[in-house]
Amino acid sequence: MSAPTLERPAPDETALQQRFDATIAADRRIEPRDWMPEGYRRTLVRQIAQHAHSEIIGMQPEGDWLLAAPSLRRKAILLAKVQDEAGHGMYLYSAAETLGADRADLTDKLIESKQKYSSIFNYPTLTYADVGVIGWLVDGAAICNQVPLCRSSYGPYARAMIRICKEESFHQRQGYELLMTMMRGTPAQRAMVQDAVDRWWWPSLMMFGPPDDDSPNSAQSMAWGIKRHSNDELRQRYVDMSVPQAQFLGVTLPDPDLRFDEESGHWRFGAIDWEEFKRVVSGHGPANAERLRRRRAARDDNAWVTEAATAYAAKHAGTAAGSAA
Amino acid sequence: MSTDVTAEGGHGAIPTGPEVPVAPKPAVTRRDWPLYEVFVRGKRGLNHVHVGSLHAPDDEMAVHAARDVYTRRNEGVSIWVVKAADITASSPDEKDPMFAPSGDKVYRHPTFYEIPENVPHM
Ligand SMILES: [Fe+2]
Ligand SMILES: [Fe+2]
Numbered sequence: 426m427s428a429p430t431l432e433r434p435a436p437d438e439t440a441l442q443q444r445f446d447a448t449i450a451a452d453r454r455i456e457p458r459d460w461m462p463e464g465y466r467r468t469l470v471r472q473i474a475q476h477a478h479s480e481i482i483g484m485q486p487e488g489d490w491l492l493a494a495p496s497l498r499r500k501a502i503l504l505a506k507v508q509d510e511a512g513h514g515m516y517l518y519s520a521a522e523t524l525g526a527d528r529a530d531l532t533d534k535l536i537e538s539k540q541k542y543s544s545i546f547n548y549p550t551l552t553y554a555d556v557g558v559i560g561w562l563v564d565g566a567a568i569c570n571q572v573p574l575c576r577s578s579y580g581p582y583a584r585a586m587i588r589i590c591k592e593e594s595f596h597q598r599q600g601y602e603l604l605m606t607m608m609r610g611t612p613a614q615r616a617m618v619q620d621a622v623d624r625w626w627w628p629s630l631m632m633f634g635p636p637d638d639d640s641p642n643s644a645q646s647m648a649w650g651i652k653r654h655s656n657d658e659l660r661q662r663y664v665d666m667s668v669p670q671a672q673f674l675g676v677t678l679p680d681p682d683l684r685f686d687e688e689s690g691h692w693r694f695g696a697i698d699w700e701e702f703k704r705v706v707s708g709h710g711p712a713n714a715e716r717l718r719r720r721r722a723a724r725d726d727n728a729w730v731t732e733a734a735t736a737y738a739a740k741h742a743g744t745a746a747g748s749a750a
Numbered sequence: 751m752s753t754d755v756t757a758e759g760g761h762g763a764i765p766t767g768p769e770v771p772v773a774p775k776p777a778v779t780r781r782d783w784p785l786y787e788v789f790v791r792g793k794r795g796l797n798h799v800h801v802g803s804l805h806a807p808d809d810e811m812a813v814h815a816a817r818d819v820y821t822r823r824n825e826g827v828s829i830w831v832v833k834a835a836d837i838t839a840s841s842p843d844e845k846d847p848m849f850a851p852s853g854d855k856v857y858r859h860p861t862f863y864e865i866p867e868n869v870p871h872m
Binding site: 509515528584741 | 782783801802803808818820839
């Protein structure tokens with residue numbers, strides 16, 4: 426005898442789509458068990474996974490300085506910051522799983538280069554000033570990108586972003602404070618800060634992605650309420666915020682074309698080297714291979730911990746069942 | 751140039767071309783670790799609120815992991831974890847007849863009753 430089948434009316438795809446569209450139009454949130462178009466789900470899984478990968482890989486450039494921090498205070502701060510980034514990755518994998526993805530599988534795809542992470546983390550951290558500049562500029566750019574995502578149409582993603590944004594402010598402020606401290610130091614320390622700014626400024630502008638006229642996926646993401654502002658809009662906002670901060674700090678941003686446009690009230694900046702961006706994002710940046718090698722090692726070398734915990738849990742469950750019987 | 755790259759990853763530009771696979775495949779590691787939903791009581795006097803999920807080999811490890819992931823800054827004074835598989839939920843459909851009985855009972859709300867302005871303390 427075969428299992429009974431529940432009598433269900435055939436799902437009316439048009440009605441479901443209409444309800445989805447109405448929810449988006451009313452600026453309400455889509456929740457995990459709602460019907461959603463396949464493209465919406467796929468776009469979200471891809472975006473959330475790659476965002477999560479960026480948080481996880483992003484621990485490496487700064488993590489490199491944990492054992493060489495100049496003081497216990499700086500070490501404690503950096504440790505907390507790097508731990509936050511791990512947490513951000515966890516919030517995001519958790520959101521991706523509400524869409525049917527599996528986080529171990531996503532990690533495998535990262536390690537096998539089938540999914541990517543932000544190109545910014547393929548640059549090396551050469552001095553401790555890099556730690557400060559990453560906090561100020563890289564986390565600063567991340568904040569610009571992430572704040573609008575707190576209103577993303579997918580509920581679990583928006584909620585993860587709210588948690589993340591609450592923590593990012595600490596990241597940016599500790600970086601800026603570190604740089605202010607160095608700028609009050611010796612000429613060599615000031616030169617170190619300037620050198621770090623010279624190396625990170627342009628890659629941080631690239632974090633916002635290609636110019637709008639070269640970003641055809643954006644329109645659909647905007648229509649779905651996944652994305653709220655265009656790449657160029659966010660990049661301009663970031664430049665306008667960063668220039669006065671650079672002036673206060675006393676560093677020069679490495680752009681001879683940077684000037685204030687009285688008419689628009691915006692800082693105009695020079696041309697971005699998109700060839701470099703393309704090179705780095707497609708795997709030919711200074712540190713791509715090293716980042717993935719270490720992520721793979723973290724998975725494989727620590728597999729015994731996972732196995733031991735599983736074995737312990739199994740044994741413990743057996744004992745508990747035994748004593749209950 | 752990059753028809754397949756956007757800045758949607760929050761932390762920066764990422765490729766989103768159709769060649770990037772998103773369909774789940776059976777995982778090798780941690781496949782047997784159950785998914786736990788995590789609830790945190792922010793402070794005394796408040797309810798536990800759902801904050802996210804995690805995988806853990808057992809209940810105790812789930813509580814420890816939840817502390818590390820969800821309460822690094824005094825976000826909570828108490829944590830509940832529950833296996834996602836043990837949760838029974840209503841249908842996700844907001845227009846579900848399940849909630850219809852409460853929809854048409856306006857007399858359950860105080861605003862249903864008109865009381866003159868000059869009646870005190872009401
Ligand atoms: Fe982060
Ligand atoms: Fe951060």
